[in-house]
Amino acid sequence: MTRNEQDYIRIPIDRVKTITSRLLQTHNVRPADADVVAEVLTAADIRGVESHGIGRLIPYYLTGLELGHIKAQPEVSTAREMGSMFVVDADNGLGHIACHAAMKKAIALAQTHGIGMGGVRGSNHFGIAGYYAMMALEENMIGLCLCNSTPLVLPTYSRKPVLGTNPIAFAAPAGKHQPFVLDMATSVVPIGKVEVHRRWEVKVPPQWGADHMGRPVDDPQEILDGGGLFPLGGPAETSGYKGYGLAAVVDILSGVLTGASFLTGVSRGGAAQRSQVGHFVAALKIDGFIDPEAFAQRMDDFIDELKEAPLAEGSDRVFVAGEKEFWHTEESMRDGVPVHKKVWSDITDAAKKMGIEVS
Amino acid sequence: MTRNEQDYIRIPIDRVKTITSRLLQTHNVRPADADVVAEVLTAADIRGVESHGIGRLIPYYLTGLELGHIKAQPEVSTAREMGSMFVVDADNGLGHIACHAAMKKAIALAQTHGIGMGGVRGSNHFGIAGYYAMMALEENMIGLCLCNSTPLVLPTYSRKPVLGTNPIAFAAPAGKHQPFVLDMATSVVPIGKVEVHRRWEVKVPPQWGADHMGRPVDDPQEILDGGGLFPLGGPAETSGYKGYGLAAVVDILSGVLTGASFLTGVSRGGAAQRSQVGHFVAALKIDGFIDPEAFAQRMDDFIDELKEAPLAEGSDRVFVAGEKEFWHTEESMRDGVPVHKKVWSDITDAAKKMGIEVS
Numbered sequence: 001m002t003r004n005e006q007d008y009i010r011i012p013i014d015r016v017k018t019i020t021s022r023l024l025q026t027h028n029v030r031p032a033d034a035d036v037v038a039e040v041l042t043a044a045d046i047r048g049v050e051s052h053g054i055g056r057l058i059p060y061y062l063t064g065l066e067l068g069h070i071k072a073q074p075e076v077s078t079a080r081e082m083g084s085m086f087v088v089d090a091d092n093g094l095g096h097i098a099c100h101a102a103m104k105k106a107i108a109l110a111q112t113h114g115i116g117m118g119g120v121r122g123s124n125h126f127g128i129a130g131y132y133a134m135m136a137l138e139e140n141m142i143g144l145c146l147c148n149s150t151p152l153v154l155p156t157y158s159r160k161p162v163l164g165t166n167p168i169a170f171a172a173p174a175g176k177h178q179p180f181v182l183d184m185a186t187s188v189v190p191i192g193k194v195e196v197h198r199r200w201e202v203k204v205p206p207q208w209g210a211d212h213m214g215r216p217v218d219d220p221q222e223i224l225d226g227g228g229l230f231p232l233g234g235p236a237e238t239s240g241y242k243g244y245g246l247a248a249v250v251d252i253l254s255g256v257l258t259g260a261s262f263l264t265g266v267s268r269g270g271a272a273q274r275s276q277v278g279h280f281v282a283a284l285k286i287d288g289f290i291d292p293e294a295f296a297q298r299m300d301d302f303i304d305e306l307k308e309a310p311l312a313e314g315s316d317r318v319f320v321a322g323e324k325e326f327w328h329t330e331e332s333m334r335d336g337v338p339v340h341k342k343v344w345s346d347i348t349d350a351a352k353k354m355g356i357e358v359s
Numbered sequence: 360m361t362r363n364e365q366d367y368i369r370i371p372i373d374r375v376k377t378i379t380s381r382l383l384q385t386h387n388v389r390p391a392d393a394d395v396v397a398e399v400l401t402a403a404d405i406r407g408v409e410s411h412g413i414g415r416l417i418p419y420y421l422t423g424l425e426l427g428h429i430k431a432q433p434e435v436s437t438a439r440e441m442g443s444m445f446v447v448d449a450d451n452g453l454g455h456i457a458c459h460a461a462m463k464k465a466i467a468l469a470q471t472h473g474i475g476m477g478g479v480r481g482s483n484h485f486g487i488a489g490y491y492a493m494m495a496l497e498e499n500m501i502g503l504c505l506c507n508s509t510p511l512v513l514p515t516y517s518r519k520p521v522l523g524t525n526p527i528a529f530a531a532p533a534g535k536h537q538p539f540v541l542d543m544a545t546s547v548v549p550i551g552k553v554e555v556h557r558r559w560e561v562k563v564p565p566q567w568g569a570d571h572m573g574r575p576v577d578d579p580q581e582i583l584d585g586g587g588l589f590p591l592g593g594p595a596e597t598s599g600y601k602g603y604g605l606a607a608v609v610d611i612l613s614g615v616l617t618g619a620s621f622l623t624g625v626s627r628g629g630a631a632q633r634s635q636v637g638h639f640v641a642a643l644k645i646d647g648f649i650d651p652e653a654f655a656q657r658m659d660d661f662i663d664e665l666k667e668a669p670l671a672e673g674s675d676r677v678f679v680a681g682e683k684e685f686w687h688t689e690e691s692m693r694d695g696v697p698v699h700k701k702v703w704s705d706i707t708d709a710a711k712k713m714g715i716e717v718s
Contacts, residue, residue: 243591256654302611302615311516319515
């Protein structure tokens with residue numbers, strides 16, 4: 001599952017952002033909003049999360065805008081507010097715009113109240129959840145971001161995917177170390193990983209998913225043909241009901257509580273139709289709990305102990321959540337963002353067609 | 360793994376609580392505190408979570424009090440407070456006392472601010488995390504409770520257990536349905552389940568744990584002999600690094616952020632030594648986000664869709680988090696709490712010795 005470097009080209013970060021933003025602007029997205037979306041999409045590629053990066057720009061976002069499933073100039077508004085809690089209505093715009101606004105609001109409320117917590121309803125796919133959680137780090141806060149998504153995941157004992165891969169992102173600052181950044185789907189694997197195995201004609205572990213009758217299978221084709229992904233933990237025997245429970249918690253907070261759609265009410269979105277997903281964000285000020293300097297020191301000790309834990313046989317190192325993504329970030333800053341050549345030629349072709357300067 | 364009914368006796372709920380509270384009082388626990396501890400311990404047995412119930416009273420709590428590892432009359436105090444955030448110092452008392460006080464405080468703050476969120480430090484084992492999350496339900500709020508615990512769980516790629524089974528408990532009210540109550544350890548299984556398999560000389564799935572070299576094994580003895588439990592997800596191939604990440608989040612919020620111990624700084628506690636665990640609680644007022652009646656209706660729709668999802672081959676029904684525990688509760692209220700005969704005779708013997716009326 002490693003990238004074949006030959007198929008990739010490295011592009012300076014700013015160039016990726018600029019061309020992405022300008023392409024969005026040709027689809028009537030306001031310049032400031034287009035910059036936000038470009039920033040979030042590029043951040044995914046910078047961090048090595050190609051599946052959520054600019055590869056989605058044309059097939060998902062621009063097509064969705066062209067077909068009118070996503071509104072180019074949404075009126076993002078605060079639908080409800082009470083103390084440090086609020087709900088933002090995304091007005092069916094790009095999810096990045098509304099969730100970025102919501103996280104900024106949560107951070108501002110946390111500056112005053114210690115906590116800011118909000119939901120977003122009527123939204124669309126927003127890229128990587130980790131981006132929004134990490135916004136809190138800039139203010140030395142702890143950040144949380146959840147999102148519901150297209151039904152692909154089986155509740156334990158069911159054969160119908162009614163839950164999304166509903167990600168949980170959590171970011172906490174450290175001292176000398178990079179921040180702790182967890183950004184995970186609540187399914188065992190994303191659907192894309194099953195698709196890659198099908199393409200390669202390679203079997204998958206039977207904990208990844210089930211066929212159309214809900215039976216664990218090792219043939220990726222059977223998972224994709226009317227089957228579904230298992231929640232984190234796999235089938236019941238290995239406690240998949242815990243992953244099912246977590247996916248449900250994410251849906252309750254992002255969907256049920258915010259007024260967004262939930263379960264099968266969430267649609268595929270993008271090029272297909274309106275998705276109506278919901279998001280949930282929170283920012284916590286550390287000194288509500290502990291002196292921030294003490295926290296940074298304790299986080300460093302925490303990370304040190306994990307990194308120095310004795311290795312299992314055949315293993316090279318113990319990772320801390322977010323560590324690999326920071327290496328990718330350093331590499332992208334030094335050498336440019338890795339973009340699949342086909343993705344980049346599609347983007348530059350589209351840009352040229354719209355009269356955007358690409359070099 | 361089902362209970363052998365012959366080995367159990369059913370005792371009226373009030374009788375279990377009374378005798379538990381009185382036994383704690385003979386160990387110098389204040390009457391009001393003893394009632395809280397008895398309430399939480401009995402709640403575990405009522406809900407069918409025998410491992411966290413009154414079976415622990417003598418070997419863990421009373422012995423810990425006798426040996427002075429746990430303080431009988433702690434001065435639970437607010438160590439820090441800012442807006443709707445706070446930290447409680449448990450003063451090395453029984454964890455139930457401090458966490459009950461913390462959740463009450465979180466709920467009171469949520470009445471005013473919409474959110475209440477707090478940590479507990481210098482604490483001890485507190486029973487089931489779900490109890491505290493469920494306290495929020497009485498005020499029609501959403502409740503959250505986390506706790507770190509004795510290191511038993513392996514970070515992915517390590518052979519040393521440095522993380523606890525660190526539970527996540529989340530409770531949300533519904534309308535016609537029972538509330539959604541998730542109360543799960545972030546390991547695949549609790550250590551007790553491995554011990555039971557060893558006793559029965561039955562193999563375990565290789566996703567449950569590893570031997571002393573960090574190799575997945577199916578022999579429960581090898582997991583217990585210097586090995587460790589896998590985090591939710593199992594080994595790396597089935598995404599155990601996600602469970603590892605979640606266990607770390609629980610430790611960051613319960614331990615690092617509150618000023619409690621974390622990772623291997625957490626000790627076994629109880630009869631062995633001081634444990635110094637930390638807890639994290641939150642209460643959210645629903646109308647900060649949505650009209651509470653609309654939320655109840657949406658939760659009912661959410662639960663209906665899950666319960667009515669088509670069944671996998673060979674399955675009888677789809678459960679919703681907390682559903683089985685509510686059945687146990689109904690049964691316990693009707694027929695009495697199921698208590699293992701040996702546990703009950705130990706408790707009544709101890710009570711008689713202390714001059715407590717037991718019948």
